[in-house]
Amino acid sequence: MRIGELAQRAGTTTRALRYYESRGLLPARRGGNGYRAYDEEDLRLLRQIRVLQDFGFELEETRPFVECLQAGHPAGDSCPASLEVYRAKLAELDAMVARLTEVREQVAAQLTQAEAARDALAAADREPRCELARTDDRTIERGEGTR
Amino acid sequence: MRIGELAQRAGTTTRALRYYESRGLLPARRGGNGYRAYDEEDLRLLRQIRVLQDFGFELEETRPFVECLQAGHPAGDSCPASLEVYRAKLAELDAMVARLTEVREQVAAQLTQAEAARDALAAADREPRCELARTDDRTIERGEGTR
DNA sequence: CCTGGCGTTGACGCCGGGGTGAAGGTCTAG
DNA sequence: CTAGACCTTCACCCCGGCGTCAACGCCAGG
Incomplete structure (x- = not known):
C-alpha cells in the first residue's frame, strides 16, 4: 500500500502522513523506487492516532x-505509559472544566446582577416614587405608566 | 495622565494600550506634544477591558x-449589547464544558476498559484455567503456575 | 548641553500545533 | 506518451494579543 491509499483509507492526507513520519511517529518502509510502503498494521497505528487526535490529544500524546x-x-x-496519558488527560480535562465552570458562574452572576439593575432602573422609570423629579424631556411615546 | 501611568495603574503595558487604540477600542486625546492624554474615565474603560479579558473575553467582545x-x-x-455578549459567552462556555465533559467521559471509559483488560490478562497469567496450553517458551523464570 | 527617561510610529516576531503549498523532479499505470 | 501519483525541501499559514526592535521627538535635572 502506498501513501495515497493509506491516507484515503484513514481519512487523512498524504501531507499529514509525511508529517507524522517527520515527527518519527509513523515510520514507513521504502520500496526500491523510494516510495513509502505501508501495510495493514500501519493502518491500525494511523487509526489509533486519528482517534486520539479527535479526542483532542496532541500528537506527542499519541506516541x-x-x-x-x-x-x-x-x-x-495495553501499556502503562498509555494509561498514564489517559490519566493525565483526565486530570487536564477536569482542570479545564473546573476553570470554565468557575468563569461561567462569575459571568452568570454578572449577567443576573446587570439584569436586576436594568429592571430596577426600568421600574423606577415607570413609577418614580423618589422625591427627585425626572429630568426627561418626555420623548417616550409608548408610555403605559403615565397613561 | 500619560500612557505610562495609565498602563501602570491598570496593571498592563503601554504596548497594550497602543494596541487597543489601534483597534479603536480605547481612543486617546492628544496633548500639544502629541502625547496621549488619559483621564480617570479612561482608567475605568481600561479596567473594564481587563476584567473581561481575564474572564477570557476576546478584545472585540469587550467593545x-x-x-x-x-x-x-x-x-x-448597563446596555443590551453587553448583556447579549454575556449571554453569548455563557452559551459558549456551556458548549465548551459539555464538549469537554463528553470527551472526559469517553476517555474515562477507555481507561476503565483498558485497566480491566490489563487486570484480566494479569489474572489469566497467574492462574491459567483455560483449556488451551500456553505457547510460552518458558522464558519466564518466576513461574508459579507451572511449578 | 547632555543624558536619561518618557513619548511617537511602523514593521516585524512570537507562541503552539498541526499541518498546507509550491517548486521541481521521478516513477508508474494505462 | 502522458496523466497522475509519488519524491524532496523549504517556507508558510492560522489565531489573538501583544513583545520587540528601530529610529526618532520631547523635556526636566544637573
Whole structure:
C-alpha cells in the first residue's frame, strides 16, 4: 500500500502522513523506487492516532499508544505509559472544566446582577416614587405608566 | 495622565494600550506634544477591558462594554449589547464544558476498559484455567503456575 | 548641553500545533 | 506518451494579543 491509499483509507492526507513520519511517529518502509510502503498494521497505528487526535490529544500524546501497538500489544492502551496519558488527560480535562465552570458562574452572576439593575432602573422609570423629579424631556411615546 | 501611568495603574503595558487604540477600542486625546492624554474615565474603560479579558473575553467582545461606558452609562454592562455578549459567552462556555465533559467521559471509559483488560490478562497469567496450553517458551523464570 | 527617561510610529516576531503549498523532479499505470 | 501519483525541501499559514526592535521627538535635572 502506498501513501495515497493509506491516507484515503484513514481519512487523512498524504501531507499529514509525511508529517507524522517527520515527527518519527509513523515510520514507513521504502520500496526500491523510494516510495513509502505501508501495510495493514500501519493502518491500525494511523487509526489509533486519528482517534486520539479527535479526542483532542496532541500528537506527542499519541506516541505511547503507537509504540504500544508497534511492540505487538493487542491495543494501543495495553501499556502503562498509555494509561498514564489517559490519566493525565483526565486530570487536564477536569482542570479545564473546573476553570470554565468557575468563569461561567462569575459571568452568570454578572449577567443576573446587570439584569436586576436594568429592571430596577426600568421600574423606577415607570413609577418614580423618589422625591427627585425626572429630568426627561418626555420623548417616550409608548408610555403605559403615565397613561 | 500619560500612557505610562495609565498602563501602570491598570496593571498592563503601554504596548497594550497602543494596541487597543489601534483597534479603536480605547481612543486617546492628544496633548500639544502629541502625547496621549488619559483621564480617570479612561482608567475605568481600561479596567473594564481587563476584567473581561481575564474572564477570557476576546478584545472585540469587550467593545460593547467600553462603548456603553463611553455613552455615559453607570456600568459597562448597563446596555443590551453587553448583556447579549454575556449571554453569548455563557452559551459558549456551556458548549465548551459539555464538549469537554463528553470527551472526559469517553476517555474515562477507555481507561476503565483498558485497566480491566490489563487486570484480566494479569489474572489469566497467574492462574491459567483455560483449556488451551500456553505457547510460552518458558522464558519466564518466576513461574508459579507451572511449578 | 547632555543624558536619561518618557513619548511617537511602523514593521516585524512570537507562541503552539498541526499541518498546507509550491517548486521541481521521478516513477508508474494505462 | 502522458496523466497522475509519488519524491524532496523549504517556507508558510492560522489565531489573538501583544513583545520587540528601530529610529526618532520631547523635556526636566544637573
